[in-house]
Amino acid sequence: MSTVQQPIPTARLSGAPVAHAQNGALAREVxxxxxxxxxxxxxxxxxxxxxWYRIQEMFRFQSFHMYGILGSAMLTALVWVQLLRRLGARTxxxxxxxxxxxxxxxxxRYWIGGLIFGAGWALTGACPGPLFALVGTxxxxxxxxxxxxxxxxxxxxxxxxxxx
Amino acid sequence: xxxSWLRDPWPWYVTGPLIAxxxxxxxxxxxxxxxxSVSLRAMCAAMIPGNVEFFRYDWKRTGLWNVALGxxxxxxxxxxxTLLGGGATPAxxxxxxxxxxxxxxxxxxxxxxSEVFTWRALLTxxxxxxxLGGGFLVGFGASYAGGCTSGHGVMGLATLQLASLIAIVAIxxxxxxxxxxxxxxxx
Numbered sequence: 534m535s536t537v538q539q540p541i542p543t544a545r546l547s548g549a550p551v552a553h554a555q556n557g558a559l560a561r562e563v564x565x566x567x568x569x570x571x572x573x574x575x576x577x578x579x580x581x582x583x584x585w586y587r588i589q590e591m592f593r594f595q596s597f598h599m600y601g602i603l604g605s606a607m608l609t610a611l612v613w614v615q616l617l618r619r620l621g622a623r624t625x626x627x628x629x630x631x632x633x634x635x636x637x638x639x640x641x642r643y644w645i646g647g648l649i650f651g652a653g654w655a656l657t658g659a660c661p662g663p664l665f666a667l668v669g670t671x672x673x674x675x676x677x678x679x680x681x682x683x684x685x686x687x688x689x690x691x692x693x694x695x696x697x
Numbered sequence: 698x699x700x701s702w703l704r705d706p707w708p709w710y711v712t713g714p715l716i717a718x719x720x721x722x723x724x725x726x727x728x729x730x731x732x733x734s735v736s737l738r739a740m741c742a743a744m745i746p747g748n749v750e751f752f753r754y755d756w757k758r759t760g761l762w763n764v765a766l767g768x769x770x771x772x773x774x775x776x777x778x779t780l781l782g783g784g785a786t787p788a789x790x791x792x793x794x795x796x797x798x799x800x801x802x803x804x805x806x807x808x809x810x811s812e813v814f815t816w817r818a819l820l821t822x823x824x825x826x827x828x829l830g831g832g833f834l835v836g837f838g839a840s841y842a843g844g845c846t847s848g849h850g851v852m853g854l855a856t857l858q859l860a861s862l863i864a865i866v867a868i869x870x871x872x873x874x875x876x877x878x879x880x881x882x883x884x
Contacts, residue, residue: 559757563765565726570769571776573719578777580712581787584808589797592876595790598709603850605713610720610731610855617721630724635843635853635860642841643849643863650838650845651871655880656831658809660846661733661839664832665767669774670784672809674816678832683744685836686737690751696841 574666583666585658592655641697653685704782720852729762732848734839736763784808800884823883842867 580602581587591599614632616622622630637643654660657678659667664682667675689696707715723729738752739760746752754760777783786805794805802810818824839845842864844853849868853861 559761562727562762566729566762566765567769567772569719569722569726570766570771571773572769573716573766574770574773575777575781575783576707576712576715576719576773577770578774578783578808579707579781580709580716581706581808582712583774584787585810585814586787586789586793586797586805586808588872589876589880590789590793592872593793593796595792595796598787601709602713602716603846605710606716606851607854609714609717610851611857613717613721614855617724622721622725624725624728626727628728631728632724632730632856634856635858637860640860640863642843643860644867646838646840646842647849647864647867648838648871648874649834650842651868651873652875652879653831653834653836653838653871654846654868655872655875656827657835660835661737662767662770662845662847664835665733665770666774667809669771670778670808672807672814674814674819674828677816677819678828678835681829681832682737682836682839683741685833685838686840687741687745687747687749687752687836688833689837689840690738690741690749691747693749693751 570665573662574669577662578666578670583659583663583670588654588658645697653682706785706788716847716851717855720855727762730848731852732844733763733767734843734845734848735760736767737836738840739764800881802884826883838868838871 577583582599582602587596587599590596617630624630635643650660657664659675659678661682664675664679668679720731723731739756742752742754742756742760743764774783784807786807789805797810798804802812812818813824813827815824819828835845839848842849844861844864846868849858849861849864854865
């Protein structure tokens with residue numbers, strides 16, 4: 534699974550330095566991914582994948598735009614993953630790069646969850662990444678959409694033991 | 698020259714590979730798989746875990762990074778709109794313009810139609826269904842399916858996961874059914 538910077542072992546001698554070291558590591562982690570997010574946000578806005586119009590166009594098969602983006606992203610990512618595997622690449626902290634496989638099981642959750650998610654995507658024109666992005670573009674009402682998405686996530690968590 | 702090129706819309710063959718480049722970047726930074734649905738679970742766990750087992754996990758370790766990524770995306774979108782012309786109206790196909798105008802929508806302006814996606818529209822039935830209903834389904838579905846467009850569509854398919862193939866086909870089916878049967882009822 535994922536790796537986080539380890540706390541300094543010697544700091545275990547007393548409580549406070551541990552918390553301090555961990556907070557520092559967390560702050561660095563947040564700053565790092567915040568910066569990556571800024572770049573990702575710029576790319577997805579300029580790609581127009583955050584636009585309700587583009588999503589409608591895609592589901593109506595009336596333009597190549599979204600298919601071009603998703604298709605080329607998927608193929609390029611596939612090449613990257615193969616390269617990383619063949620080269621035995623490591624993370625910046627020297628760990629092996631591990632991609633946890635999705636557990637298939639009976640596959641229920643993927644097709645039921647996918648159907649539900651797809652319906653929501655067509656209505657809002659936004660999947661989770663674009664939800665954040667749209668607020669930033671000035672469409673602040675997507676805060677309400679994001680809160681609804683959190684409510685949906687929470688409801689899923691609550692119902693999870695009883696879902697197929 | 699470069700500046701005006703950056704402010705123009707970026708073509709799909711530039712943005713697709715750019716999106717893909719975040720896959721090796723996130724793996725190199727800390728073995729993180731590209732995806733955004735983790736952030737929804739982590740935010741629930743951080744704010745309203747209740748007594749729900751799904752939200753009782755070490756979200757700081759496995760989810761905080763994704764929340765940070767999300768807020769970074771928000772900031773990046775501000776940069777894209779203020780500096781890079783990211784708020785320009787997409788040049789969508791004339792067929793789609795026609796279809797949307799047949800549904801009673803004005804000509805496209807901005808990234809989202811202002812008749813549907815404003816605070817005021819939240820009080821209308823159509824606005825509430827599209828934004829609150831749609832948002833709910835996005836959150837529920839992405840968590841149930843264990844991934845969204847980026848997690849399954851890019852990362853999952855790129856790593857040849859059968860689960861992601863099933864998810865992406867289902868996502869598409871759900872989107873098509875909604876576009877052709879639900880959207881016309883709402884507009």
